Amino acid sequence: MESKREExxxxxxxxxxxxxxxxxxxxxxxxxxxxxxxxxxLVAYIQxxxxxxxRALPKRAGLLRCGKSCRLRWTNYxxxxxxxxxxxxxxxxxxxxxxEMLGNRWSAIAARLPGRTDNEIxxxxxxxxxxxxxxxxxxxxxxRRSRSDVEATRSGAKAxxxxxxxxxxxxxxxxxxxxxxxxxxxxxxxxxxxTISSNNKRGETNSTGIKEEVVVxxxxxxxxxxxxxxxxxxxxxFCSSSNKDDDGIDFWLQVFMEAGHLEELPEI
DNA sequence: AAGGTTTTCAACCGCACTAGG
DNA sequence: CCCTAGTGCGGTTGAAAACCT
Numbered sequence: 365m366e367s368k369r370e371e372x373x374x375x376x377x378x379x380x381x382x383x384x385x386x387x388x389x390x391x392x393x394x395x396x397x398x399x400x401x402x403x404x405x406l407v408a409y410i411q412x413x414x415x416x417x418x419r420a421l422p423k424r425a426g427l428l429r430c431g432k433s434c435r436l437r438w439t440n441y442x443x444x445x446x447x448x449x450x451x452x453x454x455x456x457x458x459x460x461x462x463x464e465m466l467g468n469r470w471s472a473i474a475a476r477l478p479g480r481t482d483n484e485i486x487x488x489x490x491x492x493x494x495x496x497x498x499x500x501x502x503x504x505x506x507x508r509r510s511r512s513d514v515e516a517t518r519s520g521a522k523a524x525x526x527x528x529x530x531x532x533x534x535x536x537x538x539x540x541x542x543x544x545x546x547x548x549x550x551x552x553x554x555x556x557x558x559t560i561s562s563n564n565k566r567g568e569t570n571s572t573g574i575k576e577e578v579v580v581x582x583x584x585x586x587x588x589x590x591x592x593x594x595x596x597x598x599x600x601x602f603c604s605s606s607n608k609d610d611d612g613i614d615f616w617l618q619v620f621m622e623a624g625h626l627e628e629l630p631e632i
Numbered sequence: 633a634a635g636g637t638t639t640t641c642a643a644c645c646g647c648a649c650t651a652g653g
Numbered sequence: 654c655c656c657t658a659g660t661g662c663g664g665t666t667g668a669a670a671a672c673c674t
Contacts, residue, residue: 397642397668419659435660436643471662482662487641 394428398437402427406434407442440483447479451488459485460493 398406409425415438418431427434440446451459455477462473470482470489477485 395644417659431659432645433643439661440642468663483642486663491640 393430395433402429403437403442406437410438440481445479446481455480456488456493459489460497463489
């Protein structure tokens with residue numbers, strides 16, 4: 365059956381007008397649901413050779429799929445670390461809270477829910493959780509930075525007002541902060557504490573779920589952070605670093621605030 | 633049981649970014 | 654600096670399943 369999508373594509377099917385033809389448009393490449401055989405081939409190939417080059421993978425593996433399709437199938441379904449089955453109440457609560465903080469940044473939310481994919485989370489949000497959210501939260505959501513804003517920040521196009529940030533943080537910095545550690549160590553400890561706490565979800569996790577664990581665990585780690593982190597340009601570097609800012613700074617600001625290092629969220 | 637409607641979720645599309653030539 | 658390929662992400666679609674009348 366010729367879908368509306370095909371129809372739509374047909375209308376704009378003048379490839380010279382397009383940046384690049386959709387990868388699956390190429391002759392002979394299969395689309396649609398994956399068969400068990402295809403799954404097997406893909407899994408076997410990746411287990412043996414890895415997936416350094418998605419573009420080349422299907423040809424090498426002998427699959428009549430485009431690389432993009434293979435990547436999607438692997439990341440959303442075949443990856444061994446994917447947790448199948450229904451979302452727990454804790455996971456749902458965590459998604460709601462993370463969505464409150466991060467907006468529609470599904471990959472960032474997924475990064476904090478081990479074993480869950482962005483696609484899965486997105487689906488759960490649209491099918492179940494969206495309905496639960498209070499109306500005023502949708503307003504908040506619309507105010508949240510769009511992806512392009514985040515990307516712009518990441519690429520340096522939109523500068524962060526760190527003076528404002530530091531002004532907001534200073535009152536909290538008067539208290540003595542012992543045990544200076546290197547900044548880089550601090551970063552990694554924060555990150556790993558998040559990962560570990562998320563991975564080690566205990567049975568008694570309460571309704572606030574993962575986020576709370578993250579905050580508690582991060583707050584614990586913060587006591588070891590060099591005080592200069594809060595005062596000099598280190599935090600600025602932290603936020604604007606393309607590697608460290610993949611998930612956006614909103615999350616960290618929230619974490620810092622809840623850890624008691626910020627009175628309120630600064631205007632950034 | 634049959635049909636219509638709604639929900640779910642895997643998969644696709646296209647945009648945006650980065651890296652490398 | 655520009656161009657292209659490769660990749661990641663969020664939005665959207667539509668077939669299948671579930672539910673309702």
